[in-house]
Amino acid sequence: MRGAGGAPGEAALAQSGKQPPSPARPPRSGWARAFTPARLGVYGFLMMAALFFLLPLYVMVATSVKPMEEIRLGALFALPVAPTFEPWRAAWQSACTGLECSGIQGGFWNSVRIVVPSAVLSILVGAVNGYALSFWRIRGASVLFGVLMAGAFIPAQVMLYPMVRMLAAADLFGTLPGVVLVHTVFGMPVMTLLFRNYYAALPQELFKAARIDGGGFWRIFFELMLPMSVPVVVVALIMQVTGIWNDFLLGLVFAGTENLPMTVQLNNIINTTTGERLYNVNMAATILTSLVPLTLYFVSGRWFVRGIASGAVKG
Amino acid sequence: MASMIRRSGAATSVAAYAALAPMAVTVLLCYLGTMVWTARVSTTSARTFPADDFVGLAQYVKLFDNDRWLVSLHNIGIYGGLFIAASLVAGFLLAVFIDQKVMAEGVLRTVFLYPYAMSFVATGLVWQWMLNPELGLQAVLQQWGFSGARFDWIVDQDMVIYTVVIATVWQAAGLVMALLLSGLRGIDEEIWKAARIDGIPRWRVYVSIVLPMLGPSLSTAFVLLFVMVVKLFDAVVAMTQGGPGTASEVPAKFIMDYLFGRANLGLASAASIVLLLTVLAIVAPVYYAKNRAGRRMEA
Amino acid sequence: QQPLKANVIHWWTSGGESAAVRQFADAYNKAGGLWVDNAIAGADQARATTINRIVGGTAPVAAQFNTSKQFRDIVEQGMLNNVDDVAAQGKWDQVLPQPILDAIRINGHYYAAPVNIHMPGWFFYSKPAFKKAGIAAEPQNWEEFIAALGKLKSAGLVPLAFGGQVWQEKITFDAVFAVVGGRDLYLKVYRDHDQAAIKSDAFKQVLVQFKRLRGFVDAGSPGRNWNDATAMVVSGKAGVQIMGDWAKGEFAAANLVAGKDYGCFPGFGPKSPYMVAGDAFVFPKSNKADVVKAQKLLASVVTAPASQVAFSARKGSIPARLDIDGAGLDQCAQLGLSIIKDKSRQLPNPEMLVPPDQNGALQDVLTNFWNRNQAAEDAQKAFAAALKG
Amino acid sequence: MANVAIRNLQITLGGNRVIDQLNLDVQAGEFVVLLGPSGCGKSTLLHTIAGLNDVSDGSIEIGGRDMTWADPKDRGISLVFQSYALYPTMDVEKNMSFGLRINGTPKAEIARRVQRAADMLHLQPLLKRKPANLSGGQRQRVAIGRAIVREADVFLFDEPLSNLDAKLRTELRRELKQLHRQLGATMIYVTHDQVEAMTLAGRMAVMRGGVIQQYDTPANVYHTPANLFVATFLGSPGMNLFRGRLAVHGASVMFANEHMQFDVSAYPFADAPVSGQACVLGVRPEDVSAINDGALAGRLTLVEEMGNHHVLWLDFHGSQVACILNGQDAPAAEATVAFRLNTERLHLFDEASEQRL
């Protein structure tokens, strides 16, 4: 627990008033810590960075609560004069997305139905591949992996036509399993790479120990490797949930008309060729759509575990 | 008898082969398959649909006759270098600073990651506005009295590609941060202790000890960013539509335009193949060298 | 009996468009069908989806295309049903303008049902801005127009609200081409790919005049969306915008009325050509009787005079049929409708004449010419090369 | 040269009170060995002195200055980690030199010190290897090397020689002693090897459950253990124990149980002995002589051949008595062996408190 606040100890010190007489550094608890120059530097940097990152969000939010008349004036950074939440309401339930005018809510559950199995499956497959590649010596595996990684560089759009034909041949075109499969296929290169490299950094001895313990391929994977993969699984989740949730193309092409994800509605709202554009609704819809991944980002912190392999080996 | 079969290595099992079967199928069918298919199509005169004639390298000739393709290649070179470097640096810095036991870590992490969650169709538009000299930052600065302030890169043919770098780094840095943070958090506590004993300043620990230990995470991030570079499309469409003129055209947009709007599958395929070969030419030697080094260590 | 279900792919997704497509849907439903809406924003995206669904075996009953060369390939692949019966019944050959007929009739068969005509080269102007700049009347020729822009500039306004995106540059060019170069040159170049015409001085003059506009746009124009440019006219910040008739939707959304708050003219003088573009439905191949039935029903519904007017009134376009009384339409549309009845003023837009990839190449040539410091001669050469290839 | 003074130290790790009210004074230049059973808090103590654990209560003084909250790098210490904690991406040489380079030590000086450490630790041929490619003992030597190149005021060694062979260990033990003399540095050294402890320590602290049981010279700790724990903890094989009671008759004091009776009048009792007191008699194996005229007898159950001596394990009324035989030839197993205890070197402990009488 590197420099961990040591909260209980400090509390005790403060209460008993037994401050050491001439400490080179006083007990480091929350507030006292916050005011060393180094801490100020840290917070300074983070504030600056946060400002840079938040500026576009500010514009988006401000735009989303302005009426269109205000937006047409082009005062981008101005606070809304007559803030309105109508665009948000509209984005959620009454913006037109074609014949229907019921906002983006329509595809929400479809998106959930797509994202959950797709994310789980693609992460699982990626983890298994990464694990097999870094711990098991399999003939030809590195060649396969090389081709897979090369595949990551082909634009998905180029692959659409043959994929459509293959799925149609397998009778999976336009079905939920079909789109899940497609997401798994397209997620495979990056997921595999992610896990492969993560496992490469783990002590090989752990795997050896598990082999001695008689662990087969799957047991070692599920009982040893997966629990140790928590931080990387979180990253994978962040990537896949975001990617699949925001995916528009594959959902549109492969999911079938019954299962179109929310982003198709989103796209219909914000992306028109010759129709009029309601920027406030567009912004609101965009932010609304991203709430699911954002929630994931926010709660993912506790899984960024510290020192997950600590104490495993001597060396 | 086992010795005859298993000479290749001790750690092999049927399950391992079985586990990799989905990958093998995917690679062969979806990736290798499409690559071959694309290569084949690139030698036809296919328009909206794949054709089965053979026109040799005509599409390639056409491709390299195309000014816009050459501009795209040039742009992606500049863009790629800057984007990858900037994203790695920014992501690493963010990861390091967020790792300082700061308050509101969850909020900050979300702040740095949120751009990744939002469709570039909308955020790209916001960037376009913000960078627009008449609407955005330059206008604001001039309103504040800095009449000489100029920030009109987005309308400047020579500078526009850098605005794409800014916006895409803004989008990708958070992901790099998350990736490196997960690597960072995996490092054994004792290493930190040892470094503290050695009297190594924190920043130096990050640079000299942690960074090398993050090697695998960094290489993941690198490949990820590289893929983003090659597939760069949304941001350009949303921010500049490739303009002014063709100044911010990129290969993926070229391919997409010819694939859909311009209905020239043959040319788009040829462009994909050229792009892929370029990537391979850059990546393959590195991959090969790394693999060899790895094998040498193991052997 | 089951209503005839029809999956329809189209890219009309914004508020006004939604209202417009509802006219078709309602009419179709009333005629005994069941409209199943498959709206997909973005023309390219929607077309690609149509093709993918056809390939994947889940083709829609009907899909929107532009009345252009875009669906020639699909026809050649034998992937579309024709609607010859409906066309014969509706006497399309008599009621539709020639450019539209040329686009939808391939090898003597009708492969699309045209729904409207868009004119992509309208000149919209802000009345308050004109007033402010002291411009009394609409310019009657190109030079007057340039002079008007000059006045706007002197008044401290942005003379030309311009969105520096490739397709906007292209339609602006085509508008300039039509009014400056004239109908004959236009057809020689676009329809006949006549190299001599392209290399002519007249054509060079078109390029020069086009480039002249550049002096009247603001620094923020590159990359700008068309509706942001329209907003400049709406707010009176800018004087003129050259844009398709769909821009009226933005004016309407801002509660501006044509003829009162803003003006529109499709060209200069009484004989200026009227460029014809538009949308149509195509009908993917199917042997299923009820699908074919649905397709025929749909084709007749969307080409029916009433639904055409109802649609265009909301879409901002004009009906594809010439035998229609446009009373329900706005001022600009009525103007357009009256013009198009004059055969000599009908002018197909380039997409009807040039295949998509060449059209794209022309866009590239023009955007370079517009944005770079390029001589008109060089652009002329590039233009010629793009149309040759 | 710096002393280390620890006052009322309390350390809590993961909710466990690991060190409790610990006091320890190490003189400047002293060599102190920490000894104690596994898990008693030795490593924790070293880490705390080094400033790697947060202190719950108490203070740590190094070189006369309160360092309770000082940064590890300001304490003038260096530490060999029990788990090595080598930098995995650096080769052996960089592992050793990294701290010095950061401190801005001149290049030549770094080279010299690394050179010397490598020579001393026989790491010369391995300087360019990464830790992952080293054997356990080699890694441990790198860990030692990294600590000693720093030439700190206070060296903290956490079982630095545990994975080395006896020969190398003897050699390094001597080198460390020499380093100690040469640098005049203070050293605190954790080991489980009693030979190491005995030969290196100026003083030695025996810990148990986070509490120091005895802190004295090795000889004193060995020959006059403060309590039963210390008595049994040191020595191998361990001290033989016999339960019994004291009987005081005027000046004569007897220890007795069912099987034996001894006159312990000569024993240097701390307090006057009380008749009937339940106590434990301890005798080290080397003070048990297997001789023919021994008064006691046991059945020989096991002979351990130790190279230079034998250990005889005798069954004496159900309990095992160890006895060291320096002669060459051990009797055969199952024989009955007579033995006697060296009454001058007995140890007596109170049965209840386990303190030395």
Add this chain to the structure above:
Amino acid sequence: MANVAIRNLQITLGGNRVIDQLNLDVQAGEFVVLLGPSGCGKSTLLHTIAGLNDVSDGSIEIGGRDMTWADPKDRGISLVFQSYALYPTMDVEKNMSFGLRINGTPKAEIARRVQRAADMLHLQPLLKRKPANLSGGQRQRVAIGRAIVREADVFLFDEPLSNLDAKLRTELRRELKQLHRQLGATMIYVTHDQVEAMTLAGRMAVMRGGVIQQYDTPANVYHTPANLFVATFLGSPGMNLFRGRLAVHGASVMFANEHMQFDVSAYPFADAPVSGQACVLGVRPEDVSAINDGALAGRLTLVEEMGNHHVLWLDFHGSQVACILNGQDAPAAEATVAFRLNTERLHLFDEASEQRL
């Protein structure tokens, strides 16, 4: 019960030939200790037997079957890693039971075995802790626990007790011995502790640089070392060496150098001695007696107090001679001490080949 037979084994790691043409035969149920300097290839050998390293050449037979390429889990082995290799995400109990759960051992049986191991290793109160929250010795005990619950045919121990205190070590040593008897399993055990080696080994293999130097019972290895390396490697303090030459006069053979002369006629020469042969004479410290009428004399430079004995270091014409004194009181330093060598227990080695004569 399974034998282990290694034939012409060759192992290359990272380009280094670590094990070279090694042959080793371990009988079923035997207890073999591997001994050798740090980095000589002991761990590598164990890992290879376990199937964790790829074999460059040679074969490994376990339980009569060729296992050179068999999967680790099919070899019926269990291994204590020198570096522990505990599963960081599992608590102590799960670490130990993992292998059993994999084998599908019944729950009750698992509980019983884990219980027993935890008792034996004093891990009872720590069963729910994760490795990161354990002390070094505790981790090592978990590593042992994980191996012994498996009750394999062949146990491989890589310095399993190095981080434990002497008392616990003695206790566990005995427990392991008992386990060995009880299970009748074959055990191969790496240690640096010679006491451990001596007490545990049925036979012991002394390795050096990947090559086995001697493979024999502990007593034989100690008393008749095959070469100079083995002679000096074993024993603490190490054997005293004197360089000299042989002089053969008929049946009488003399060893002589400038300072000493000995009749070594009684020495059991393997080959007939050659006059003038340069050789090394070795005497273990316990065979050096410091007695008043000794023929040789040295200046006492250092007295090491070892608890139950003293080691005297004598300066004999510039070289150090160690001598073990079992008496209580050591002479003062700097005194001149007379000593004599036990001529019956001398060792002679050829100076060039270092082989025993």
